[in-house]
Amino acid sequence: MTSIAQCLFCKIIRGEIPSLKLIETSLSYSFLDINPLARGHALVIPKYHAEKLHELPDEYLADALPVAKKIAIAQGSENYNLLQNNGSIAHQFVGHVHFHVIPKPSDSDEEG
């Protein structure tokens, strides 16, 4: 398991690696994904180093989901994915719990 000192997302929370911050609360931090699958692709991470969802204290989970909801509202797309991977076989590459909020814009979202 990655240590807190070495964890990429813990470094982002501490400001040791720059990120494009969206919303920050006392328990969560959110920012734009460096390699977006769609414009506005965001990540929401708890300010607690747990690798997988089942290791995360409930209070952090309870804080992160409303942050994801606010981002989805701000993105303004009626179509989006909320994605959370656990374990390398399930395509988790960064060993710190994170939620992807990925807009799926329709043609009408792109107008204007």
Ligand code: 5GP
């Ligand atoms: P996973 O596959 O682990 O669920 O997703 C990890 C996500 O973290 C990927 O979408 C990847 O683009 C993103 N990511 C990896 N390193 C960085 C980084 O240094 N900064 C930001 N903003 N996103 C990152």
Ligand code: ZN
């Ligand atoms: Zn971490």
